[in-house]
Amino acid sequence: MAGLEDLYREIILDHYRAPRNRGELPVPPAHQVEGYNPLCGDEIVLYLDIDDGVVRDVRTGGQGCSISQASTSMMSAAVKGLRIEEARQLIRTFKALMSIHESKLEGETDGEDGATLDGVRLGDLEALQGVVKFPVRIKCATLAWNTLEQGLDEAGQPQPA
Amino acid sequence: MSAAPLDVARVQADFPILKRQVHGQRLVYLDSASSSQKPTAVLEAMDHLYRESYANVHRGVYAIAEEATAAYEGARARVASFLGVPSPSELVFTRNVTEAINLVAQSWGHANLHEGDVVVLTDLEHHANIVPWHILAAERGIELRWVPLTEDYRLDVSHLDALLDGAKLFAFSAASNVLGTLNDVALLADAAHAAGALALVDAAQFAPHRRLDVTEWGADFVGVTGHKMLGPTAIGALWARPELLDTMPPFLGGGEMIRDVSRDGFTPNEVPWKFEAGTMPIAEAVGLGAAVDYLEALGMDAVATHETDLTAYALRALEDRFGDRLAIYGPRTTERRGATISFLFEGIHAHDISQVVDEHGVCVRAGHHCAKPLMRVLGVPATTRASFYVYNDESDVDALVEALAAAERFFAI
Numbered sequence A: 001m002a003g004l005e006d007l008y009r010e011i012i013l014d015h016y017r018a019p020r021n022r023g024e025l026p027v028p029p030a031h032q033v034e035g036y037n038p039l040c041g042d043e044i045v046l047y048l049d050i051d052d053g054v055v056r057d058v059r060t061g062g063q064g065c066s067i068s069q070a071s072t073s074m075m076s077a078a079v080k081g082l083r084i085e086e087a088r089q090l091i092r093t094f095k096a097l098m099s100i101h102e103s104k105l106e107g108e109t110d111g112e113d114g115a116t117l118d119g120v121r122l123g124d125l126e127a128l129q130g131v132v133k134f135p136v137r138i139k140c141a142t143l144a145w146n147t148l149e150q151g152l153d154e155a156g157q158p159q160p161a
Numbered sequence B: 001m002s003a004a005p006l007d008v009a010r011v012q013a014d015f016p017i018l019k020r021q022v023h024g025q026r027l028v029y030l031d032s033a034s035s036s037q038k039p040t041a042v043l044e045a046m047d048h049l050y051r052e053s054y055a056n057v058h059r060g061v062y063a064i065a066e067e068a069t070a071a072y073e074g075a076r077a078r079v080a081s082f083l084g085v086p087s088p089s090e091l092v093f094t095r096n097v098t099e100a101i102n103l104v105a106q107s108w109g110h111a112n113l114h115e116g117d118v119v120v121l122t123d124l125e126h127h128a129n130i131v132p133w134h135i136l137a138a139e140r141g142i143e144l145r146w147v148p149l150t151e152d153y154r155l156d157v158s159h160l161d162a163l164l165d166g167a168k169l170f171a172f173s174a175a176s177n178v179l180g181t182l183n184d185v186a187l188l189a190d191a192a193h194a195a196g197a198l199a200l201v202d203a204a205q206f207a208p209h210r211r212l213d214v215t216e217w218g219a220d221f222v223g224v225t226g227h228k229m230l231g232p233t234a235i236g237a238l239w240a241r242p243e244l245l246d247t248m249p250p251f252l253g254g255g256e257m258i259r260d261v262s263r264d265g266f267t268p269n270e271v272p273w274k275f276e277a278g279t280m281p282i283a284e285a286v287g288l289g290a291a292v293d294y295l296e297a298l299g300m301d302a303v304a305t306h307e308t309d310l311t312a313y314a315l316r317a318l319e320d321r322f323g324d325r326l327a328i329y330g331p332r333t334t335e336r337r338g339a340t341i342s343f344l345f346e347g348i349h350a351h352d353i354s355q356v357v358d359e360h361g362v363c364v365r366a367g368h369h370c371a372k373p374l375m376r377v378l379g380v381p382a383t384t385r386a387s388f389y390v391y392n393d394e395s396d397v398d399a400l401v402e403a404l405a406a407a408e409r410f411f412a413i
């Protein structure tokens, strides 16, 4: 049976207690996007500085449970510096992670490269895998990623070919 | 009050689910405001009907059809008596209180509310007593007004007359499902009538916990929901003044609600059947009848005393253990207060709290409790809510406090 330690891995609590990239960016040039989870009232604000097809900087605001906050923090750290297509690939990978069973992860959890999914290195994000065992919390974990996707769409960035 | 005090140990023995464990811990069920557990008497009444006397009601002339009809109508009579309803014919079975309120909005509302008419609600309503009026507002252009709250989480009645001025209906709950506040229903109903408005009471959170007498309240419509009062799901009831029921048009059309149908039209059945279209939840009605019998046997005065004592104990225990770190959204004393306690820890989200206490076998609810306008007034996205009922005792409060302390340690910054 899924225990609390599956959901609240130490690294998640670390991101929750010390969220990365909190703050704002001047709008414009940055793009601002808001995400809302009507079920639990979680809300996040993303500031995306996108230049020349690259996510140059990300800042986050808002409030919510530890899972949504940690996921937002991890997302911000993971996509900073990625090309748009890479960010979109990571969004797809993360959503896939939220819909599969752990056994489908490839690679050793604590191996040098860490676990991968569809060839994408997960890094810290793998810690959120435990959320899958708590179905009502999946929405908390995906909020940041759905909001990022919306932000990329709204910023008028072309879809990858 | 003549009632003997509640023998909680005996009550607990009547609820089979309380014997199970979750996560290796004793089940501590503190979410009765959402839905209550069911005693054996209710399960057996439904089981008995299905095994011995099940058939559709009001249709067949054979023996078991007669028995099923007698069981269904007998349940109506018992629920009516439990609610102080003068005659069973004034009580309409519905699926739940949500349907009861929608019935009033669609039937009475369509016949009586027109553009510019005013319906007054309060800031502590459940969505079930908001959205049906929003639907009418969008359709008919009626105006909604809202009675605000005071600092101590009660209805602010200081400007009630002005709010009710020109209103056609005042729809309010008898007890808040978030704050625990018990409203002064008779006073609110009187104010409605003084303004020429009708009074609708959402008694979903009241009927399970206090003796209810619709004639003492003096309201015009009262809705209850069975699953919160030890009954099964999918059965609730609407009481309305007989002269209103007589003139209200049907809500849903179909079988049972008609006296005659031709190619040209239909004549509706008598009340209450005029409002009971299609095959009704027969076994569920019988289950609700058994539930009110069970509550009656406990004695509603004993139930109220037990819950008030337990609420006092819980409020004190939470305050002693957590002090200012825990904010309680609701009255701090048991005066006109039910056994529903909403709270938040400084810096810890309601969902995280309920997730950790679940690990200790403690079931509490986290979220907006279907009362988003109230959440906006409170200025919080969600709260954690513990609610107590007849089968809870002080050891459940203690388990909650210990589980909360563990949650607080878990998320300590």
Ligand SMILES: Cc1ncc(COP(=O)(O)O)c(C=O)c1O
Pocket: B033, B034, B096, B097, B098, B099, B126, B128, B129, B173, B175, B176, B177, B202, B204, B205, B225, B227, B370
């Ligand atoms: C005050 C109040 N009104 C209405 C409802 C809706 O009850 P139901 O879902 O049984 O219709 C509830 C419970 O959820 C409630 O607490």
